[in-house]
Amino acid sequence: MLTLLSIQDVVLIEKLDLVFHPGFTALTGETGAGKSILLDSLGLVLGDRATSGVIRAGASEARITASFDLPEGHPTFDILSEQDIPVEAGEPLILRRVITSDGRSRAWVNDQSVAVTLLRRLGGLLSEIQGQHAQIGLMEAGTHRDLLDVSGGLTGQREAVASAYGLWKAAEAALHTARQNMAELGREEEWLRHAADELGQLAPQADEEALLAQQRHVLQGNERRGEAVAAALSDLLPRDRRSTGPSQAIRSASRALQRLVPPAGEPEQSDPMQAVTGEALAALDAAGLALAEAEELLSRLVVECEADPRLLEQTEERLFALRTAARKYNTTVDGLAELLEQYRERLSLIETGSFRLEELEQHLLETRSAYIQEAERLSAARKLAGARLEKSVVSEFRPLHLEKARFFVSLEPLPEESWNAGGTDQCVFLLAANPGQPPGPIGKVASGGELSRLLLALRLVLAGASPVQTLIFDEIDAGVGGATAAAIGERLHRLAGSIQVMAVTHSPQVAAAADHHLHIGKMTSGGATRTTAALLSSEARLEEIARMLAGDTVTEEARAAARRLLNHQG
Template sequence: MLIALSIRDVILIDRLDIGFEPGLTVFTGETGAGKSILLDSLGLALGDRADAGLVRAEAKQAVVTASFAVAAGHPAQALLADQGIDAGDEILLRRIVTRDGKSRALVNDQPVSVALLRRAADLLIEIQGQHAQIGLTDPATQRDMLDEFGVDPALRETVASLFASWRAAEAARADAEAALESARRDEDFLRHAVEELSALAPRAGEDEELAAARQHLQGAERRAEAIGSALAELTPRERRSAGPAATLRAAARALARIAEADQGPSIGPALAAIERAEEALAEAETLLSRAVSEAEADPRGLEAIEERLFALRGMARKHAVPVVELPALLETFAARLATLDAGTEELARAEAASRAARTAYREAAAALSEARSTAAERLAAAVARELAPLKLDRARFVVSRTDLPEAQWNARGADTVRFLVATNPGSAPGALDKVASGGELSRLLLALNVVLAGESPVGALIFDEVDSGIGGATAAAVGERLARIARETQVLVVTHSPQVAARADVHFQVSKASGRDRARTTVTRLDTTARQEEIARMLAGETITDAARDAARSLMAGS
């Protein structure tokens, strides 16, 4: 409930502090006294649009603070806790507007956005009147109001939970479908790549082995060429030419003949050396011939190795990976192909889960819609009983429940609810704020609040001139219903009706006093005697008669 309102430097108010109590509180005063300033000031604290024109002429800024008492577990506490604000059992909404029109919003003295201030205010208080933002006329809240009136909360929670499960199952189905579609787009490529790589059959480390073998074969070819060249030097280049070995043998034979016949200087040592040279040369030829045979190049083997290396490196370039990664790439592609079959099965399971979740949600939502239809009939009947005493006996109140297309199903169900009214017989029902006049709308909302009293988390209701254009028995009916609502929820009323004022638990008089420099608005809490005098003024006008005072006493006594 609203427990205090502090206003500083707002138009005609320089300083004002008002304390509030449970029950029915009324504000009365002559036209132009400043009752609208009070509502404008409160609206500023609740998040209404800031206007530099609200700042008192001599002041630099206007400040309005509204204080609310809340019980543990109030929705506003949870809202503020999500923003890191500890609300406790009291919530202070403060708004500061400077001379240049800039504003600041604070909740429990912590800076917040105006949007958050307004969201918190919507959970704490509601202003209803001909020119106010009227919560009950908003289709977004009407379904919640109907549910609070006559729908099992457990059913609503079940629908919300099943909707979340359905959304999760549908998201999983979409993911599985996307993954399978992606795999299918690559299927032809994967099958061709796996076929090519499987035919190539790359082995881990194969490129290093082949490179080493090629290097060895290339070295053997060079060795064979060198040995062949050496051997060629030891053999005749032409058939008619004698090789080194033959030359040595001829020299040996010639020396041998001389050695046998000539008794001159000894040539034995020379002959022996030539013979040794011949033997060494023969051994060299034998060894070189054997070496040539052993070092003979294998051109076919080298060609095969180079072809294999070319194939491996070409495949690596094609897939933009190193040769060493080809075996792993083959495994990856093969695994992706394998997931096609598994993906089909996974998608089938996800689709089945999504269908089951949708069915469960739809059944629960249908049960919720049926419960809402039943509650709608009860609510319409209850409001209808309140209309005649409020001089709305020709009006017809309708609660319309409409199924939503599947694309609009949500956590609150598969339907939408609207409060409609027809103010004249035979006319089609329309939206509350489109069909009813200002006075009719105020009384319609009063009837709704009478029926819905205690169902909303809002702890305070403000009615602005709900009695406009009525009097007598109708005004008395309005006062009686306001008092009835006030037994469940704090009610503040700005009124011109003495019948309504007589029902008040607390009565404030708003007046305007003119000084030498400017006018000032003041608010005074009236005691019993002052209340009687004010109600008599409301009955009689400027000149208060004894009869008016007697009538005021009678109204107060009857209340």
């Protein structure tokens, strides 16, 4: 509900801060005091079109702020969530709008800048203004079906239709996608078969690239080691019989030095070189032994490091073939196996696609039939609910001076292309305002106070069916008085038991039925006229209703009559 309306520099309003309460609030005041300006200001903050003409003379811009308290689960929270505007249940929703002198405007929701279109979306869920020149909400035929369903207790059946509709449309989308896929697969079937055959012959395996690269690295290392060992061994061994290797050279040197050693049995001569010769022979013997050991070790290494050149060649051919295929098919080597599986699956779809399409087509027929059955049940329930709604609304007409009017709930089938989650029919509220007049949309066959009274009757019957929390009537009592005005006041008060109601009124009977009374006035100071507003106390309210009864001169008789009206309502 609306809790606060702050208006600054709008036409005659310099600054007003109005606090509103639950229940029924009457707004009264002399003609021209600014009641319509107040309602226009509320309309602006709810998204109405704005021009620079609304700015008070001498001001650079107009500012309007409205604060609303919302019940938990109100649809406004869904819209705010879509827009990433955080609002917790129990916290106020604050709308703000600024209109500048160039006709432009800016809007905020809880201090977050938004488009004016968002204000309009929110406004349609927060408040409705029913008046002489502007009616929204119930005037919009697009809301009538939803209102009928909620008021008729058809929410469960409506949800069943929505669920069936979702399944039907999902089946429709699945069939459409399958047909598109089949057409695409048909165009690329030849290429798919070639690619699948080529990759199938290659037979790529998962993680094969890493294994082949590791094997190649090992084989290349073995080859390099084998070459190094063979080279070392070739340096130790003679290349041919005419060549002298290190072993042979050591043996020859040893034999040559042996000649310097005296034969066994001969007495040793005192020769200082004899000792050196012995050491040399010992060194040559040790070198021979070490060389022989080195030859043996190198020979063993040659055997152990002997590489298989064919295996390395095969490994490299396989690795290069996989990498070439990966480049060709724009994937990685590790992705080739998965790609092959995808190609085979797509080929399988081509082969089995016709059967799959038949299944999807049958499923589509079944879901469509199920939706139609649910929609027909809902349509039948709507006809019964519509008849009850007609009777209930018409029962409110006589006290509201609409006894000649007739109200109809029209249900018409929609063309199939317009079927939706709400069903296969549309609902429009029609009115025949006078006998002999054909029924038509309520906004085209009634006007002014007559239309406002009709909408009041509808609201009484549809209480709770709309998410709107604040309902405002502008001069709903126009052209009526006496018992009719009293009936209007009583019904506004009754309606305020379930929704916040405000009414701009010139009727003392209507004003006396209110829970709260707001007086709109104007004052002139310094050559400028300004609108004022005040919530009336009990005594001030008595005086205002007496003025409404008597005119400019308030008499004791008028006060007594005002007191009787207030006491009667109490």
